[in-house]
Amino acid sequence: MTTAGSGPRTLAVDCGGTGLKATVLDAAGAPLHERVRLRTPYPCPPDVLVDAVVSLARMTGEDFDRVSVGFPGMVRLGVVHATPHYVTEAGPFTEVRPDLLQLWSGFDIQLALESALGRPTRVLNDAEIAGLAVIESKGFEVVLTLGTGLGCALFDDGRLLPKVELSQAPFRKGQSYDEQLGHHARKRLGDKRWSARVAKAVNGLRPVLGWDHLYMGGGGAKHVKADLGPDVTIVGNENGLLGGIRLWNDRAARGRRVEEI
Numbered sequence: 001m002t003t004a005g006s007g008p009r010t011l012a013v014d015c016g017g018t019g020l021k022a023t024v025l026d027a028a029g030a031p032l033h034e035r036v037r038l039r040t041p042y043p044c045p046p047d048v049l050v051d052a053v054v055s056l057a058r059m060t061g062e063d064f065d066r067v068s069v070g071f072p073g074m075v076r077l078g079v080v081h082a083t084p085h086y087v088t089e090a091g092p093f094t095e096v097r098p099d100l101l102q103l104w105s106g107f108d109i110q111l112a113l114e115s116a117l118g119r120p121t122r123v124l125n126d127a128e129i130a131g132l133a134v135i136e137s138k139g140f141e142v143v144l145t146l147g148t149g150l151g152c153a154l155f156d157d158g159r160l161l162p163k164v165e166l167s168q169a170p171f172r173k174g175q176s177y178d179e180q181l182g183h184h185a186r187k188r189l190g191d192k193r194w195s196a197r198v199a200k201a202v203n204g205l206r207p208v209l210g211w212d213h214l215y216m217g218g219g220g221a222k223h224v225k226a227d228l229g230p231d232v233t234i235v236g237n238e239n240g241l242l243g244g245i246r247l248w249n250d251r252a253a254r255g256r257r258v259e260e261i
Contacts, residue, residue: 011064011119012244013053014126015071016040016219017085017092017148018183020052021241024062029245033060035238044086045100046107050116057117067119068244070126071109072151074163078110078123084167084178085148092148093184122247125163126240127151130217132160133243134235139212145240146198146220149178154209171201183220191223199226206231 007027014021018040024032036059041048053069073083085092087100114121130153131143137158144166145151152166167178179185181201186194202214206229216228217235224234 008065008248009063010244010248011057011060011062011067011117012241013056013067013069014129014240015049015053015069016126017072020056022053022056022060023241024060024064025242025245027245029242031241033062035241036060040085040091042091042094043089043097043100045103046109046112049086049109050112053113054116064119066248067113067117067121068129068247069109069113069121069123070129070240070243071123072126072148074165075109075123075125076163078108078121080104080107080109082165092182093179124247125151125153127218128153128160128163129243129247130235130239131155131215131243132246133239134215134217134233136213140210141213141215142209142211143215143217144202145218146181146216146224147183147218149176149182150201151218166205172197177201181220186220186223191225195223195225198224199228202228202232 009032010025012023012025020038020040021035023035026032036056038052038056041052072085074081083104087096087104088094089097110121110123113123127143127145130145135141135155135158139157141155143153150167152164154161154164168176171177171180181198214232215235216224216232217237217239219237221234
């Protein structure tokens with residue numbers, strides 16, 4: 001925790017498949033409060049998630065001027081186009097409920113949270129927000145996050161590119177990257193075997209995406225034991241929250257370069 005500085009305070013929220021995390025950051029991105037956390041509630045229709053985020057905001061005990069939210073799935077201009085976990089009955093990789101699919105498809109999560117929290121709010125894919133915290137805005141940079149599933153964000157000279165839902169693509173044995181690389185798989189396989197699987201994924205994606213640099217983040221990144229190569233950097237999970245400042249400061253999510261702001 002640190003002393004508040006001048007400038008706007010940002011409530012930064014990271015919505016995951018198994019947990020919801022939040023803190024309040026000062027204008028420089030320093031946390032004003034220790035991170036608070038709730039288990040993601042299931043079933044999780046939009047109103048339940050909104051209520052959970054409001055509860056997180058209250059738990060910080062801090063005032064804030066604006067809100068940044070990382071959301072798992074495909075979000076465009078604050079509207080949810082697809083989310084893999086919140087449409088399930090009891091959490092990741094359980095049965096998908098048709099009624100939840102309908103409720104989430106086209107839901108304006110940004111407007112809903114802005115109304116509930118009473119502050120200007122921006123919502124972006126969670127891997128994209130994490131990427132804003134770590135990219136150097138040099139060349140083609142890719143961010144992969146290892147958590148409940150696999151997150152992905154693409155940047156070209158600091159410009160956020162359209163979302164690619166890599167997590168849903170088939171990876172091996174008829175299963176998706178989410179199923180093969182998420183924390184459920186790591187707990188089942190153990191860190192060593194799971195890390196070899198992560199390395200296999202990275203080596204397979206390298207010639208497909210052709211990045212200049214890859215950043216590997218998320219809560220699972222610290223468990224990677226394999227050598228992923230000199231063009232890969234492991235970054236901390238805290239970036240899922242810290243990127244919330246850059247989302248406001250450089251408007252990278254709007255398709256502008258960092259250097260132009």
